[in-house]
Amino acid sequence: MALKPVPVQADISLSDKASFFDSLKENPYFSAGFGLVGIGAGLSLLKRGTAFSYTLLQKRFTVSLEIVSRDKSYDWTLKWINSHLKQRARHISVETFFQKNDKNQRVATSFSFAPSVGVHFFKYKSNWIRAERVRETMVDRNTGSPVETLKLTTLGTKTDIFQDMLLQARQSALSEQSGKTLIYHAGLGGDWGLFGWPKDKRPFKSVVLDDGIAENMKNDILDFLKSSKWYYERGIPYRRGYLLYGPPGCGKTSFITALAATIEHDIAILNLSDRGLTDDRLNVLFARAPLNSIILLEDIDAAFGSRDIVKNNPTAYQGFSPLTLSGLLNALDGVASSEGRIVIMTTNYVDRLDPALIRPGRVDVKQFIGYATRSQIERMFNNFYPNTHHGISHEFANKLIALNRNFSSAQIQGFFMLHKNDPNSALQNCDSYFNKF
Structure with a gap:
């Protein structure tokens, strides 16, 4: 009967283990690798700790x-920051624009500087x-x-x-727009x-x-602007609509420009005829x-016609803006229409x-602005020639009225431009000029 071999188990003593680790220490490759791992781990911990400390700070x-650049205060703040950076900023951007010189009314070129893309530092009220x-x-x-972000x-x-800075930036920007529309x-x-x-x-x-048209319109709008509480207490939507109608060249747009300046x-x-307007x-x-x-x-008539016209001729307004009359009516006084x-x-x-x-409710005031009347003609003459005797303006108005024709303010103003500094020449030549029309 054959004997099975008995496996011999090696007994490694503590002294052998110690000598094994000592040999690993003495191995230069192992020591270098262990050191690099330790340094890497240390740097990683240091980096994480620094990032954590910075985030906490x-x-x-x-x-x-x-x-963001979409906000109205973006340009204000950039210009305001540039005024505080002064000569310290080495990287700036420029915007070129043109404006009239107040002395000679000639157009001059101006430059507006702002900090360029990047990081800048400045001091404001002892704060960096x-x-x-x-x-x-x-x-x-x-x-x-x-799109930019500051x-x-x-x-x-x-x-x-920051609130103080924005208020100062706004005030500085508005001061540049003072006296402007x-x-x-x-x-x-x-x-x-x-x-x-x-x-x-x-x-x-x-x-x-x-007579009376301009003043009545101005007084009506000024009364509206100070009556918000009256509207809210009675549950009336706080908005006002006006319609100016009449022949072309009689001063509708010019009056709106002057009215806007007066009420600040x-x-x-x-443009309702814009093909991209939906x-x-x-509503937005x-x-x-x-x-x-x-x-x-x-020229609101150019965007929409009466529904009776469209009913009789369905193709009358094809190809115009995709905006619908119903959409305009809802924007004017719908549930979502804005107040004030x-x-x-x-x-x-x-x-x-x-x-x-x-x-009524969409258009509260309708005002006809027609051809020049006798009173208008005289007052226009006196505006153009303020140092002239009023008898000349009266005689000038009589000559135009005697022609028994309708003249717009634009036509009369165009004639005055031909005789800017000579009222007598304007009086003598008005017959031959206006007989052409």
Whole structure:
């Protein structure tokens, strides 16, 4: 019978284990690898600790303000920051614009500087502020410019410093626009944008309408602006609509410009014939209209005709804007229509307008602005030639009235421009000039 071999178990003593680890220590490759792992682990812990400490520092001991370029205060803040950076900023961006010189009324070129994309530091009221301007790849549909973000960070726990900065930036920007009327237009992105540069405010007396019209309109709007409480207490929607109608060239648009300057409002022009204007977009534009502005709908008859016309000729308005009359009516006084709004419509053909568009509640005041009357002609003459005896203006008006024709304010003003500094020449040549019409 064969004997099975019995396995021999090796007994490793403690002294052998110690010698094994000692040999690993003496191995240069093992020692180097273990050291690198230790250093890497240490650096990783240090990095995490630094990041954690920085995040904790930001949350506990700093405050930040983020402004996107779509916000109205973005440009104000950039210009204000540049005034505080002064000569310390090494990287700046420039915007070139043109403005009239107050002395000679000639157009001059000006430059507006702002911090460029990147990080900048400046001091405000003993506080160091970090300003980071970031430019995104996304494009703003209203301006066509890249979307930007401005982030301001400073030590502290309160945001009062940022509120103070924004108020100063706003005040500085408004001081530059003092005495100006801003014109807004509807952009492609469904929001409002500035159209051109701010315009000098037009004097109210520079637009001569028939007796009492201008003053009555101005007083009505001023009464509306101070009657919000009266409207709310009686449950009446706080908005006002006006319709100016009459022949072309009689001063409708000019009067609106002068009226806006008098009540210190801007003008937001809305083109209803825009092919990209839909009912939904119109509602958004009405809701986002600039504060303290008049919404101007010029030549409203060109966008819509009476429903009787469309009924008799269904193809009469094909190819026009996708905006519907129902959409405009809802924007004017629907459930979602905005409050505190002034809308002025103009038309040369009031008979073409749908009765539903100009009913009370949508149009509160209808004002006819027609051809020049005797009183208008005399006052226009006196405006152009203020140092002339009033008897000449009376004689000039008599000559035009004797022609037994209708003349617009634009026609009379065009004639005065030919004799800017010579009232006697204007009186002598008016017959031959106006007989052409």
